[in-house]
Amino acid sequence: FVHIFFNPAIWIYFSVDVQMRLYTYLATEFVTYSEIYHLIQPISEIIQTLHTLKYFYWIIDPSHRSGFKPKGLNxxxxxxxxIIEMRRYMLLYLKQLVISSSGTQEEELQAILNYLHTVHEDDNLIDVLDMTVNLMSEHxxxxxxxxxxxxxxxTVFKLLASSSEITRLQAxxxxxxxxxxxxVKRKTDAMQPHNLFSLLADRLLLHPNSFTMATYNVLFEVKYI
Structure with a gap:
């Protein structure tokens, strides 16, 4: 069951209507259907879903910047x-998989960070980044x-070097x-040893006119300034 439902090599060649119904089902009914849901291993399906997004349901061809060969071209x-709509549904159930996972959720987050660190097209990562921000805010x-x-x-500082202001703002x-x-201790231990506050300033000034009102508003929103 799981191998079929989470196997993009099968579904990518079905009609768009069938694909949309599948990912809508996974995002809405599947995560609430406990008789089936308890059979899956969240970390395995999280990795598989990110693989699906990366190799099959990309928005911009990743072969040039990210350097890996996309699939589902036939x-x-x-x-x-x-594709944007399908990715939205995939990320809805991916988020549920992360939330429902027991333990520290380190492996789940690592899988997401790996995606953000290895994908370089802003269009291919912004929705995954949005989900990560929501997870950090809500949990x-x-x-x-x-x-x-x-x-x-x-990963944050990698994203702050993006030419896209939207990506930088979400980072x-x-x-x-x-x-x-x-x-206070965690914050100090994370930022001070490598002088990351100084690096943050460098990243913000990396692009011409990058310190916009939108950047100021985000800094103010998270009460960081």
Whole structure:
């Protein structure tokens, strides 16, 4: 069952209507159907879903910047708008998988950070980044320690070098929520040894006119300034 439902190599060649029904079902009914849901291993399906997003349901061809060969090129590929919609449903159930996972959720977060660190097209990562920001904001008790132990700041500073202001703003939100919900000791240990506050300033000034009102508003929103 799981191998079929979470296997993109099967579904990518079905009609768009069938694919949409599948991912809508996974995002809405599947996560509440306990008789089936308890049979899956959340970390396995999280990794599989991120693999699906990365290799099959990409928005921008990743072969040039990210350097990996995309799949699902044969047949009638869904349109950009359809892929964006399907990704939205995939991320809804991926988020539920993370939340429902027992333990520290470190492996789950690591899988997400790996995606954000290895995908370089802003269009292919912004929705995953948005979900990560929401997880950090809504579930700080588990996300903050996991983010710290898995060195999530490396991913944040990678994203802050993006040419896209939207990506940089979301990376700032992720950093801000982490710092805002960290203890003083955790915040100090994470930022001071490598002078990351100075690096943050360098990143913000990396692009011409990058310190916009939108950047100021995000910093103010997370009470970081």
């Amino acid at each position: 047949g009638n590929r869904p349109t950009r708008e359809q 700080p008790r588990t996300m903050v320690p996991a983010f710290d132990r898995r060195q999530g700041l490396k 700032l939100k992720l950093l801000g929520f982490f710092l805002q919900r960290s203890t």
